[in-house]
Structure formats: C-alpha cells, structure tokens
Amino acid sequence: MSVFWITGIVLLLVAAGFVVFPWLVEGRKRQDTLTNTRLIRQRLLELEREEHEGLLSHQDRLETEKDLKIALLDEQDSQTQNATSARGVLLIGGLLSVVGVAVLYFQVNNVSALNNWQDAKVQLPELAERIVTQGDASVTEEDLQQFALGLRTKLTSSEDDAIGWTLLGRVYVATNRVESAMDAFERALEIEPDNLETLASYSQVLLMVNQESYLAQAKVYLNRILELDPQNTGALGMLAMAATQQGDTELAIETWQRLKTFVPKEAPIYQSIEAQIAQLEENASITTDSLAEQGPLTDVEPSAAESDDAPVLVSVTVTLDNSLAGKIPQNGFLFVYAQDASGASRMPAAVVKMPMGELPITVELSDANSVMPTLTLSQLSNVLLVAKISESGNVMKTSGDLQGTLEITLNKSKNEQYTILINEELP
Structure with a gap:
C-alpha cells in the first residue's frame, strides 16, 4: 500500500475522532442535563402538592421554587455552552483534516516538480x-x-x-x-x-x-x-x-x-x-x-620528464573553512584541477591528486598535469579552478564531497598565485 493511502487512512481516522469523541462526550452530558431537568421539574410539582396538603407554607414554597428555577437555568446555560464548544472542536478538526490532506497531496504528488516539468516542456x-544552435554563453x-x-x-x-x-x-x-x-x-x-x-x-x-x-x-x-x-x-x-x-x-x-x-x-x-x-x-x-x-597507474600525476619540461602556470593554495573541519574523511583524497570555465568541456585540463594531508597546502598546475595531451592547461583562457576533498578517490563530483571553486583568466606569461577556500559540501 502506498504512503499516500496509508497516510490518508490515518488522517481519516483522526478526522473521525474529532467528530465521534465530542459527540460521545456531549451525548453523556446531554443525558445528565435531561435527567437533572426532569428531577427539578418533578420537585416543583411536589412543592405544589406539599403546599396544597399543608406540609409547606406558601412563602417557603416560593423560596424553594426560586432556587430550583435558578438551578434549571444553570443547567440550560451549561448545555448551550457545551454545544458551542462541540461545534468549535468539529470546526477545528475539519480544518486540520483539510489542511493535512492538502499538504499530503502536494508532497506525494510533488506538485512543484510537476509545475517545473510543465515549464520545461514549454521552454524546450x-x-x-x-544551447544547441547559438551556443549562448549566458546559459546557466x-x-x-x-x-x-x-x-x-x-x-x-x-x-x-x-x-x-x-x-x-x-x-x-x-x-x-x-x-x-x-x-x-x-x-x-x-x-x-x-x-x-x-x-x-x-x-x-x-x-x-x-x-x-x-x-x-x-x-x-x-x-x-x-x-x-x-x-x-x-x-x-x-x-x-x-x-x-x-x-x-x-x-x-x-x-x-x-x-x-x-x-x-x-x-x-x-x-x-x-x-x-x-x-x-x-x-x-x-x-x-x-x-x-x-599496481596499475590509476592516479593522474605528472611524470618526472614532464615535470622538468612543463612550466608551472598556476599555483593554488588550498584552505578549508573551519565549519567543515570535522567532515574531512579519514582516508580521503585532495583533488586540485582546472577545466574550461565556459563549460565547453567538463574534462579537466590539469589534475593533481594526493592523499589528504594538512591544510593549507600549495599545489602547482601545468601542462604536465594534463589528463589528455589534446587538452592542456595552456590551451585555455578562462579557467575554473576546483579544489575537492573526496573519500572515493574519484575526480568526478559525488555527494558528500567538500569543494571550493575559483574562476580566473589565465596569464600564460607568468606563474599566477591563487587561493581556493573549500567552503561547501556537495548535496
């Protein structure tokens, strides 16, 4: 049985409780009120009979009758107040039930997602x-x-x-x-x-x-x-x-x-x-x-020959926000990589991967760190620098990774110094 139907039945039972409980309580109170009213009226008749038989003076009968009538009025006022209270409980219960069903329907059927889907079809x-024809750079x-x-x-x-x-x-x-x-x-x-x-x-x-x-x-x-x-x-x-x-x-x-x-x-x-x-x-x-x-060469690291020949283009100092200090994985890895900021390619142009150590740390990126020789850091102009702490050892973003980013314009004539603050946890 789906969550919708289970929750719907529960809400129905709660709503029924709001109706049945006041009715039961009110029924008992109404019965008690009727019984008391009947007794008072019976006593009034007895007072008339006792006065007629001489067992009670006229003045005493009037005083006793006055007290009984006051008690009768109190009973009737109490009955009216109880009826009003019961209607209030039923009204509140009904409103809560309607609101609960509306919230449940909205959540289960994901109305916001449905509206988003409708908008996506219209905007396609x-x-x-x-995106496809113009290659609009302002696309978010x-x-x-x-x-x-x-x-x-x-x-x-x-x-x-x-x-x-x-x-x-x-x-x-x-x-x-x-x-x-x-x-x-x-x-x-x-x-x-x-x-x-x-x-x-x-x-x-x-x-x-x-x-x-x-x-x-x-x-x-x-x-x-x-x-x-x-x-x-x-x-x-x-x-x-x-x-x-x-x-x-x-x-x-x-x-x-x-x-x-x-x-x-x-x-x-x-x-x-x-x-x-x-x-x-x-x-x-x-x-x-x-x-x-x-073992296999799985880490993306520069060879000795490459490191000697390739000039450093970017030096990145990685720091960590204090609020994330307790979320660093024990056996995690630090990735620092550069990719095309225009989004034309998600393939990193340069990557450095290392076991997680003490921060801050400075990492140097150059063409020697390229993943593919056909895509190098020196080929880029607008660069997105990313520093990421991951437990998976995978350069791709995954939930729970800690990350910081910085977009720069690459100056190929000298080694630039930058600082990236890791300040977000990926959802």
Whole structure:
C-alpha cells in the first residue's frame, strides 16, 4: 500500500475522532442535563402538592421554587455552552483534516516538480535554440537542467532518436549527472552502435570517472572508433590515456606512438607525448614482480620528464573553512584541477591528486598535469579552478564531497598565485 493511502487512512481516522469523541462526550452530558431537568421539574410539582396538603407554607414554597428555577437555568446555560464548544472542536478538526490532506497531496504528488516539468516542456524550443544552435554563453546550470528535463520528456515519445539521446547525455555531463549521462549514451548506442560522436562522448565520460571497469569499457569503445576511423586523433589520445591509467603499458606505448605521427614536431604536445612514451618505456623495464606490487597507474600525476619540461602556470593554495573541519574523511583524497570555465568541456585540463594531508597546502598546475595531451592547461583562457576533498578517490563530483571553486583568466606569461577556500559540501 502506498504512503499516500496509508497516510490518508490515518488522517481519516483522526478526522473521525474529532467528530465521534465530542459527540460521545456531549451525548453523556446531554443525558445528565435531561435527567437533572426532569428531577427539578418533578420537585416543583411536589412543592405544589406539599403546599396544597399543608406540609409547606406558601412563602417557603416560593423560596424553594426560586432556587430550583435558578438551578434549571444553570443547567440550560451549561448545555448551550457545551454545544458551542462541540461545534468549535468539529470546526477545528475539519480544518486540520483539510489542511493535512492538502499538504499530503502536494508532497506525494510533488506538485512543484510537476509545475517545473510543465515549464520545461514549454521552454524546450527556446532553450534548444540558445544551447544547441547559438551556443549562448549566458546559459546557466538551471537552464541546462530545464533543457534536460524537457528533452527527456520529448524522448519518451521518440525513443529511437539517437541524436537526442546523445545530446541529453552531453547535457547531463555538463550538469555533473554522470550516471544519467551514461544511461543516455547507452540508449543512443543501442540505436546507432557505430555513431562516432556518441562513442567518443561516452568514452570521455568513462575516462573522467577513472575506475577500472569503466576504463576497460572505454578501451572497447575507443578501439571501435579507430576501426571506423583510424586517423581519429581524439580517440587515439583517449585510448592512450586509458591504457596508461589502466597499466596496459604495451598498448599505451603503441597508441602514443601512433598519435605522435599526427602531431607536428614543433607543437608543445609533441614534447609531452615523447615524455610520456619515455616514462612508459622506463616503467616497462621494471620486473614483473615489481609491477605487481606497484599496481596499475590509476592516479593522474605528472611524470618526472614532464615535470622538468612543463612550466608551472598556476599555483593554488588550498584552505578549508573551519565549519567543515570535522567532515574531512579519514582516508580521503585532495583533488586540485582546472577545466574550461565556459563549460565547453567538463574534462579537466590539469589534475593533481594526493592523499589528504594538512591544510593549507600549495599545489602547482601545468601542462604536465594534463589528463589528455589534446587538452592542456595552456590551451585555455578562462579557467575554473576546483579544489575537492573526496573519500572515493574519484575526480568526478559525488555527494558528500567538500569543494571550493575559483574562476580566473589565465596569464600564460607568468606563474599566477591563487587561493581556493573549500567552503561547501556537495548535496
């Protein structure tokens, strides 16, 4: 039985109680009043008889009769007051019942959410024009959420729209609804399994989550892209990163080498790729036993070669609001990362991850901390700096994470100093 019906029955019983209880009490009082009135009237008749028989003087009869009539009036006034009180109780009970049912209906049926859904359907064409066609930079996260709600509603009547599902997935990524984004991309791939854009978008999300099972799934999709388009440099870069993060050294070296052939030697990315290959070849020389102890390379950290070559672009000092001091997880991690502030891509351009230690702490970000060689910090202009404390060890935002943000304009000619205050707990 639903919560609505259970609560409705309870409210009905309470309302019935407001009606029945005063009625029972009033009934007893009414019966007592009738009994007393009958006795008083009977006594008046007896007084007349006693005076007629000479047992009582006329004066005594009048005085006694006066007292009895006063008592009778008191009984009638009491009955009137009780009736008024009972009506008041019934009125209050009825009003409370009506208010309770209205509140219950509003909560159970989520009327505000229903109104929001109706607004989303009406605003869908306008939001689609601003977000998809115009690329309006003034679009807020609330606009994206409204657009996602309206688009999801539209897809219920056209579930074979692969483009729609892909677009919905990208909007979910932009609003940090990663699981919903994965579901949307999977629906799109069920309709068009070889859609390159969907495969690339889904692979990017899987790489961002950076978990073993997701990395393996990303490699499958990226290999499929390269089967369909062998010169897809974006897929090559993501596959190289997935293999590196997963500890698949042989595949990582092979893929970085393939990617290097598409990059001009004078490009800064070329040097980063060479440094990554050198680091992987050095790791490959370690014995099998050492590799087993070391485990897969899952943390996003710069290699020694990269750190020496890449200039520091941003120094970030991370501090913590005193109100959150008691909420730091014992085995948590600190992430400091930079991403495009325009929201064009949610993929971090530079990430530093470390076990949680004492705050404040200063972290340096550069191209050496890039997740993908095709997306580096130096390529960005408006940058969103994020400092996050997480127990999951996952760079993606999750409920309970502690976070602080700062939006800056990147000055590539010198190392800038910034301070981020971690002052919010993610819902």
